[in-house]
Amino acid sequence: MKYLYWILALCLLSSCEEEIQLDYRPIDPLYVIEGHVCNDGSGVVITGTRDIDDPVLKDGIEVQSVTLSSDNGIKETLVYDKDGIYSSRSFVGKPGETYTLTVVIDGESFISSSTMPGYTEIISTRMRWEEMMGNDMLHLIVDVSDKDDDINYYYYRILRNGKLFKWNVVRDLDSSNSTIQFDISCMSRDKAEKNDPDDYDSILFEGDDITIEVRAIDMKTYDYLFSAKLSGQNHSNPIYNFNGEVLGYFSAYTTTSKSFVFHYSDIED
Numbered sequence: 001m002k003y004l005y006w007i008l009a010l011c012l013l014s015s016c017e018e019e020i021q022l023d024y025r026p027i028d029p030l031y032v033i034e035g036h037v038c039n040d041g042s043g044v045v046i047t048g049t050r051d052i053d054d055p056v057l058k059d060g061i062e063v064q065s066v067t068l069s070s071d072n073g074i075k076e077t078l079v080y081d082k083d084g085i086y087s088s089r090s091f092v093g094k095p096g097e098t099y100t101l102t103v104v105i106d107g108e109s110f111i112s113s114s115t116m117p118g119y120t121e122i123i124s125t126r127m128r129w130e131e132m133m134g135n136d137m138l139h140l141i142v143d144v145s146d147k148d149d150d151i152n153y154y155y156y157r158i159l160r161n162g163k164l165f166k167w168n169v170v171r172d173l174d175s176s177n178s179t180i181q182f183d184i185s186c187m188s189r190d191k192a193e194k195n196d197p198d199d200y201d202s203i204l205f206e207g208d209d210i211t212i213e214v215r216a217i218d219m220k221t222y223d224y225l226f227s228a229k230l231s232g233q234n235h236s237n238p239i240y241n242f243n244g245e246v247l248g249y250f251s252a253y254t255t256t257s258k259s260f261v262f263h264y265s266d267i268e269d
Helices: 189-194 197-202 219-234
Strands: 031-038 041-048 065-070 075-077 085-088 098-105 108-115 122-132 135-145 153-160 163-171 179-188 209-217 247-252 254-261
Touching: 031 065, 031 098, 031 108, 041 065, 041 098, 098 247, 108 219, 108 247, 122 209, 122 254, 135 153, 135 189, 135 209, 153 179, 153 219, 163 179, 163 219, 179 189, 189 197, 209 219, 219 247
Parallel strands: 031 247
Antiparallel strands: 031 041, 041 085, 065 075, 065 098, 098 108, 122 135, 135 179, 153 163, 153 209, 209 254
């Protein structure tokens, strides 16, 4: 049984006359915990999965307790806000320290730890067309500093007008590099020129506000996000990041970002 942790669509061809029977068993929902400690605060969001025949999406969940602690003895119990959100502006992470998230739900403790890597920064961004299999593809090139030996894993997100557009994880095991370059494929020229409304979610438009965020993460977080990327392709669940059977992950990371307005005239040929 696969949980609807990622939003999946089952598409049936209208021309098919034979009814397709899906063989599955009802499964109790799982909790989903997504928590972080970074250089500007901390937060946790707790929700739940739903069974495949349940049309109602689950709201945020209030639990017994949510606690963050560090290996230097700092500990804080986060206060519930709304929609399953727990947050703290005072619990700020420091590179090199290991942090532990403990969530108590119905008397059971779910625990995950993460070590925060060093700081990084975005040096430059640029966009260019690159020919690929007879079609021009728009690439976003991001140069990022890699000054610390402990920064080997990255998670980047591209936001378009405040909404997620692209994301991926990258590992760089060559500690001799002082910089790392992300070459991110954004869209094809053909798709942009056709301007089909069905493709609007995957097209950049003139004047769009673009933000590229880069996080330095630890290996445990990389492994989870990498498996989550694969799970979206094979309709399976990501690996567990906590000690019990809950979905989601906990990550201590440093983050940097850069924003710009998208103009076709800025693209390099």
